[in-house]
Amino acid sequence: MRTVLDFLTNTRGKRQLSRGDWITYIYLSLGTVLMFGPVIWLALSSFKPQSQLVRFPPTLLPYRQETVTVAGYEQPLDLYTVTLPNGTTRRLAQVSRVGIEARMIDPAQPDEIITVNIKDRQPVESLYFGADNYLRGVVAFDFWRYFRNSAIVTVVSTLITLLVNSMAAFGLSKYRFKGRDVIFVIILSTLMVPLSVILVPVYLVINEIGWNNNLIGVIVPAAATPTGVFLLRQYMLTIPDELLDAARIDGASEWRIYWQVVLPLAGPALAVLAIFSVTWRWNDFLWPLIVLSRKELFTLQIGLNSFQGEFNTQWDMVLAMTVLTLLPITVVFAFLQRYITTGIATTGLK
Amino acid sequence: MTDIPYDKPRVVRFRLPLGFLSDLLHGAMHLVDLVVVPVQRRLGTQRMAYFFVLPNLLIFAVFILLPMLLNFYYAFTGGSALYPQDRPFVGTDNFEALFNCQNVFSPNPTTCQEDIFWRAVLNTGTFVVFQVGGMVLFALVTALALNRKIRWRGFFRSVFFYPVLLSPVVVALIWKWILQRDGLLNALLIAFGSDRIQFLLDPNWARFWVIFVSIWAQMGFYTLILLAGLQSIPAELYESAQIDGASSWNRFRYVTLPLLMPTLLVVVVLSLIRAVQVFDQAFALTGGGPGTATTYVVQYIYNTGFTSTSRQAGLAAAASVVLAGVLMLLTVTQLRLGRRAEVEET
Numbered sequence: 001m002r003t004v005l006d007f008l009t010n011t012r013g014k015r016q017l018s019r020g021d022w023i024t025y026i027y028l029s030l031g032t033v034l035m036f037g038p039v040i041w042l043a044l045s046s047f048k049p050q051s052q053l054v055r056f057p058p059t060l061l062p063y064r065q066e067t068v069t070v071a072g073y074e075q076p077l078d079l080y081t082v083t084l085p086n087g088t089t090r091r092l093a094q095v096s097r098v099g100i101e102a103r104m105i106d107p108a109q110p111d112e113i114i115t116v117n118i119k120d121r122q123p124v125e126s127l128y129f130g131a132d133n134y135l136r137g138v139v140a141f142d143f144w145r146y147f148r149n150s151a152i153v154t155v156v157s158t159l160i161t162l163l164v165n166s167m168a169a170f171g172l173s174k175y176r177f178k179g180r181d182v183i184f185v186i187i188l189s190t191l192m193v194p195l196s197v198i199l200v201p202v203y204l205v206i207n208e209i210g211w212n213n214n215l216i217g218v219i220v221p222a223a224a225t226p227t228g229v230f231l232l233r234q235y236m237l238t239i240p241d242e243l244l245d246a247a248r249i250d251g252a253s254e255w256r257i258y259w260q261v262v263l264p265l266a267g268p269a270l271a272v273l274a275i276f277s278v279t280w281r282w283n284d285f286l287w288p289l290i291v292l293s294r295k296e297l298f299t300l301q302i303g304l305n306s307f308q309g310e311f312n313t314q315w316d317m318v319l320a321m322t323v324l325t326l327l328p329i330t331v332v333f334a335f336l337q338r339y340i341t342t343g344i345a346t347t348g349l350k
Numbered sequence: 351m352t353d354i355p356y357d358k359p360r361v362v363r364f365r366l367p368l369g370f371l372s373d374l375l376h377g378a379m380h381l382v383d384l385v386v387v388p389v390q391r392r393l394g395t396q397r398m399a400y401f402f403v404l405p406n407l408l409i410f411a412v413f414i415l416l417p418m419l420l421n422f423y424y425a426f427t428g429g430s431a432l433y434p435q436d437r438p439f440v441g442t443d444n445f446e447a448l449f450n451c452q453n454v455f456s457p458n459p460t461t462c463q464e465d466i467f468w469r470a471v472l473n474t475g476t477f478v479v480f481q482v483g484g485m486v487l488f489a490l491v492t493a494l495a496l497n498r499k500i501r502w503r504g505f506f507r508s509v510f511f512y513p514v515l516l517s518p519v520v521v522a523l524i525w526k527w528i529l530q531r532d533g534l535l536n537a538l539l540i541a542f543g544s545d546r547i548q549f550l551l552d553p554n555w556a557r558f559w560v561i562f563v564s565i566w567a568q569m570g571f572y573t574l575i576l577l578a579g580l581q582s583i584p585a586e587l588y589e590s591a592q593i594d595g596a597s598s599w600n601r602f603r604y605v606t607l608p609l610l611m612p613t614l615l616v617v618v619v620l621s622l623i624r625a626v627q628v629f630d631q632a633f634a635l636t637g638g639g640p641g642t643a644t645t646y647v648v649q650y651i652y653n654t655g656f657t658s659t660s661r662q663a664g665l666a667a668a669a670s671v672v673l674a675g676v677l678m679l680l681t682v683t684q685l686r687l688g689r690r691a692e693v694e695e696t
Binding site (some may be wrong): 020021024026028031032034035036038039041042045054055056057058085144163164165167168170171172175176177180183186187190193196197198200201203204205207209220221223224226229244247248253254255256258259265279282283285286290301302303304308315318319322325326329330332333337340341 | 629
């Protein structure tokens with residue numbers, strides 16, 4: 001027993017777990033349940049049929065009631081385990097229910113009708129991961145339209161961000177020119193001007209350009225991120241100027257230096273910015289809420305928000321659509337979490 | 351010797367059309383080059399910087415700087431017209447309306463002209479205090495736990511960070527599902543013999559859950575920053591403290607805390623700036639209710655400027671200017687602190 005415990009509590013560095021280690025593991029395990037549990041609960045619930053969702057107390061895993069097809073009845077009948085007055089239990093199918101009495105039959109002998117008190121019957125259930133919520137939700141919610149809108153916004157905006165931000169960062173890090181510091185400070189100060197503060201005039205500007213109710217109105221304004229300029233500039237400062245001078249001597253134009261010398265070297269920073277930008281644009285809420293008012297142009301986020309309002313009690317489809325909305329980001333995170341976490345830790349920006 | 355015809359083993363390779371894409375990209379960039387080279391001849395090498403900075407600056411100017419100026423102008427105009435030229439100049443009327451309040455701590459329609467604004471201010475104040483306090487505390491504890499020599503550190507770090515990537519609407523729906531009348535939490539409460547609570551229909555519970563959920567969703571981000579700060583503390587300091595016989599509490603108090611202080615301050619100010627702007631998550635979770643229990647300042651601006659029957663853009667803009675002032679104050683504090691931290695480091 002002692003050796004088993006020793007084996008289990010051995011850690012890499014030290015021989016035994018100290019009390020502090022125990023507290024740490026308990027804290028982190030509780031934290032894991034609290035941080036990840038809600039998402040798991042959402043995912044498990046999304047497979048439950050509506051009849052199970054309104055059940056209280058809820059079951060952890062999704063179940064469905066077993067049914068049986070009996071000759072003489074068109075619809076499949078629900079199966080129950082019934083405790084008869086003499087103490088024996090039988091599996092019966094319910095034909096109909098009147099008040100507290102249920103009329104039931106044995107699937108093997110469909111002619112004889114047995115009347116039971118509904119308290120004496122328990123539904124026969126089996127584990128069931130059904131795609132029904134998803135299939136109906138995708139149609140009722142018009143999922144693919146919103147998905148397409150979100151995908152267009154995310155991809156195009158990220159491409160513009162990478163281009164525009166890297167150009168600005170290149171200009172700010174590799175040249176000496178009048179007004180450079182002023183421009184850099186202006187760009188940085190926009191970090192502190194959140195959209196929430198300029199809501200009304202932004203709407204006016206978008207309106208005046210004619211970009212309201214147009215995806216481009218969501219794509220372009222958000223693309224010039226100050227964070228991206230800052231991140232890329234800091235990275236490009238570490239690229240030696242001699243490389244640029246060598247290319248200039250070889251007769252390369254400034255554009256080619258940007259495109260073929262600096263950009264490839266800034267690859268890691270560009271990758272971090274790309275991941276950030278994808279998550280920002282996929283999750284954007286306030287900006288599309290203001291720019292888009294026509295339903296067919298909604299992104300997934302604002303579509304989902306209005307969907308939950310419409311179907312207040314229809315949790316079955318809302319849950320399934322929530323899972324589909326968080327899925328892409330989860331996949332991105334699963335594959336690129338190392339880049340994301342180190343990117344944030346080194347820049348301190350999100 | 352004759353050539354024996356034979357079938358080469360055919361290798362079927364699946365290739366992503368990336369080669370084509372990169373050709374296309376290179377072609378496009380080459381075309382850009384053709385246009386840019388004459389520009390460079392005109393400007394000279396050094397001034398090409400303006401060309402590179404221009405697109406980013408243009409977007410900023412149109413969608414951030416111009417709206418900022420317009421917002422300032424709006425704040426001094428009245429009426430319900432959208433276009434600035436149609437709006438009558440009203441001086442400081444909007445600000446006076448906002449601040450015309452006899453008792454800001456119990457705002458109601460008889461004492462305050464814009465009582466909802468003051469309620470929103472009070473709600474935001476409470477939110478900021480508890481959310482920032484709670485979040486910094488939990489982020490610090492989590493970062494300290496993750497900084498120990500433990501197994502599955504990467505896994506735990508990812509788990510705590512994951513909610514940061516979820517969108518406000520998704521976060522709100524996840525928790526709405528747990529907090530609803532027949533939800534998981536009420537099932538647990540009843541299992542432990544308590545009564546059912548309508549969490550989002552009770553003002554104080556609603557306030558609590560908005561704070562809790564926003565801590566849940568943002569904590570991982572600040573944990574990562576604090577963890578990076580902890581890892582930059584040199585290990586020798588701990589070793590020498592241990593040799594000197596310092597207890598683990600003293601090691602925390604006299605080594606960890608002072609050296610982590612700059613990072614901690616950055617975290618506090620960053621989270622303050624974000625907390626003052628609380629909107630989307632709370633909006634999707636409670637819609638500002640019950641009543642006005644979870645209506646915050648940004649939602650007041652949104653409601654006043656966009657959704658109310660008479661769009662009072664001037665009033666909304668005035669409230670934004672007030673909010674911008676508060677944010678500016680916080681930012682200046684952050685920059686000051688950052689500079690002091692830099693001075694201390696060197």
